[in-house]
Amino acid sequence: MIVSIFVNPTQFAVGEDLASYPRSFDADLAVLAEARADLVWAPAVETMYPEGFASRIVPSGPAAVGLEDAFRPHFFAGVATVVSKLLLQCLPDIAVFGEKDYQQLRVVLQMVGDLDIPVRIVAGQTVREADGLAMSSRNVYLPPGERALAPSLYRVLTSSAEKIAAGWPIRTVLGEGREALERAGFSLDYLEARHADTLGPIATGSEGPVRLLAAARLGTVRLIDNVAV
């Protein structure tokens, strides 16, 4: 097992939290040793993007559906470029991407297929705290009050998914879910039901597997999460 650790500057826009993004290299290594990683690949920024670097992978399809891409315009070009580099540097048989960043997972699957990168992408289930909050590097920034509110995001997602599975109209469920999140104290970026593979809009559950995706801010911390219907 090879593990890549790389905080990728090309995914961060001006004004985003690149400088303050939590870096915990030594703690990560300790955890990875326990998990019996064989190798950790943690390249320097100059190794990944030497002077004169001049190539960019620009994904469309699931990277251009008005979810994260609407809030972070160059994010997925940064993701696609660095992921393809990491995959081609390490040439693993299998690479695991977490479902927490569900749009990213779909973008990586699409790109690996389109560009014939010789690897099998495996989805890693989201790991959650006991109260349901999806684990994330950014959770450490939540003050106690916001930390207590944060699990509502997952609760609203799961209850919305249950209602849609039970046959309630998607529009109604999403409307109520958005209200519930705003009431709980979130500033909502989006709560959407999408086709689970293409991330295209979906009006009824009969149009394909449905995924619910949300992004919302608590103070200065932006949380994302998603669940299957």
Add this chain to the structure above:
Amino acid sequence: MIVSIFVNPTQFAVGEDLASYPRSFDADLAVLAEARADLVWAPAVETMYPEGFASRIVPSGPAAVGLEDAFRPHFFAGVATVVSKLLLQCLPDIAVFGEKDYQQLRVVLQMVGDLDIPVRIVAGQTVREADGLAMSSRNVYLPPGERALAPSLYRVLTSSAEKIAAGWPIRTVLGEGREALERAGFSLDYLEARHADTLGPIATGSEGPVRLLAAARLGTVRLIDNVAV
């Protein structure tokens, strides 16, 4: 030895000669059998770009220097994308790209380095007719009169390279070369001296290895060629 044969639609702009581009698959196979190719990889367009295809590699650096890119704006994104697909499909140890398409060669070298594609790119020397004309699929379109004029392109390139090597000022040499080509009946797109690696502008031969590159039209046929100084 694997040989790829693929006329790539994404390199052709509207109005370019995709439909009439010379295709000689059976003749190519006969030549390749004689050259002892082990395998020919000739994918269908639907194999390369299935419905929903949504990834593009956008090169800058040597792909954005005002040579071919100025006349064919999306050409090198098409080249970079299809070349990386072909390389990752076949995973060869070595891949040969002809120096005839010199800017393309530099774009491929840059991309393979940037994206860590595990292959060694080797430059193939330009193969020429007895009179110096660089061999090209498009030469068959030259009517006899234009075919007789065509070798002037190479003659002007080599004499310009000799003068620059002998210390003449690059500006003067290029000015005279351009005039000579127009006099010979060409409509000139460009005749330029560039840094042989970056393809950046170069004012004197002391700034690095120099490459002379030209593109010019004889009637409806566009010819390109280049030589080292």
